Amino acid sequence: MLDARSGPPLTALITGAAAGIGAAFARALAREGYRLVLVDRNEELLRASAGSLGVECELVVADLTVEADVARVEEWCGRVDLLVNNAGFGHRREFLETPVAEEVAMCRLQTEVVLRLTMAALPGMAGRGRGSVVNTASVLGFFPSSTYSATKSWVVNFSLAAARSVRPSNVDVMALCPGFTRTDFHDSARMDMSGIPKRLWLDADFLVAKALRDLRKGKALSVPGWQYKVIVACGRAVPLGLLQRVLTWTGKGSLAAREG
Numbered sequence: 001m002l003d004a005r006s007g008p009p010l011t012a013l014i015t016g017a018a019a020g021i022g023a024a025f026a027r028a029l030a031r032e033g034y035r036l037v038l039v040d041r042n043e044e045l046l047r048a049s050a051g052s053l054g055v056e057c058e059l060v061v062a063d064l065t066v067e068a069d070v071a072r073v074e075e076w077c078g079r080v081d082l083l084v085n086n087a088g089f090g091h092r093r094e095f096l097e098t099p100v101a102e103e104v105a106m107c108r109l110q111t112e113v114v115l116r117l118t119m120a121a122l123p124g125m126a127g128r129g130r131g132s133v134v135n136t137a138s139v140l141g142f143f144p145s146s147t148y149s150a151t152k153s154w155v156v157n158f159s160l161a162a163a164r165s166v167r168p169s170n171v172d173v174m175a176l177c178p179g180f181t182r183t184d185f186h187d188s189a190r191m192d193m194s195g196i197p198k199r200l201w202l203d204a205d206f207l208v209a210k211a212l213r214d215l216r217k218g219k220a221l222s223v224p225g226w227q228y229k230v231i232v233a234c235g236r237a238v239p240l241g242l243l244q245r246v247l248t249w250t251g252k253g254s255l256a257a258r259e260g
């Protein structure tokens with residue numbers, strides 16, 4: 001990862017920057033001296049979030065499930081040194097009760113848009129011989145529990161493959177896998193999180209600090225928090241058939257997306 005405190009000014013573009021983990025990235029990168037391009041569909045929140053940073057930001061109001069808006073953001077991506085593909089959402093409905101349009105929008109935002117913005121950014125970065133992409137996935141990407149988890153599994157696999165391809169050009173791609181992180185994510189999806197033990201919750205600023213530290217170390221996969229390192233290691237070690245049975249017993253095998 002490039003250091004914005006020395007050398008020429010660097011630009012970072014963050015999607016879903018008005019709230020939660022995206023806003024935490026904006027705070028951390030503003031402190032590091034990055035010029036910021038903040039993308040979100042919520043204009044009012046985006047302005048409020050940018051206003052609290054104390055640095056000048058370019059604001060791009062865009063709904064990344066809308067083609068014309070994605071194309072606008074793609075244009076920006078060719079010019080940035082750091083891209084954080086972070087916009088995402090969950091829902092709490094059972095699989096067969098979820099309108100297919102909502103599942104398609106989720107797949108679009110959390111796979112197609114990640115692909116398109118990454119591919120819009122990488123050629124410029126590779127040409128300049130520098131740059132980084134962070135794609136926000138989830139710990140759930142290691143567990144077959146929902147359409148949501150399937151999109152995040154795609155983000156992990158895509159990012160690891162892209163990381164290998166661009167490493168010779170001195171460009172980094174990293175999948176960030178948060179566990180439960182205190183943001184508006186669960187309230188927006190009207191999920192009841194009251195049963196989640198306190199020790200499983202991460203703070204968004206802590207998560208982002210760990211992610212940026214991992215990016216600096218050249219890691220292609222970042223799983224902040226020791227508890228989630230253990231959970232992900234278990235998810236990878238347990239045979240798929242057994243995992244499928246455990247998820248069914250615990251009621252997490254129904255394709256309902258409860259977590260982030």
Ligand SMILES: NC(=O)c1ccc[n+]([C@@H]2O[C@H](COP(=O)([O-])OP(=O)(O)OC[C@H]3O[C@@H](n4cnc5c(N)ncnc54)[C@H](OP(=O)(O)O)[C@@H]3O)[C@@H](O)[C@H]2O)c1
Binds near residue numbers: 109
């Ligand atoms: N929080 C967790 O526990 C957790 C865990 C694992 C992974 N994650 C992942 O982390 C990322 C950030 O989540 P968060 O927790 O920070 O959630 P958040 O607080 O809800 O913030 C997400 C931001 O993205 C925006 N957004 C959603 N859909 C968009 C679209 N179509 N176009 C443009 N902007 C859009 C949201 O706007 P609206 O408010 O208008 O929807 C919101 O401002 C997501 O990819 C999520 O899947 C979160």
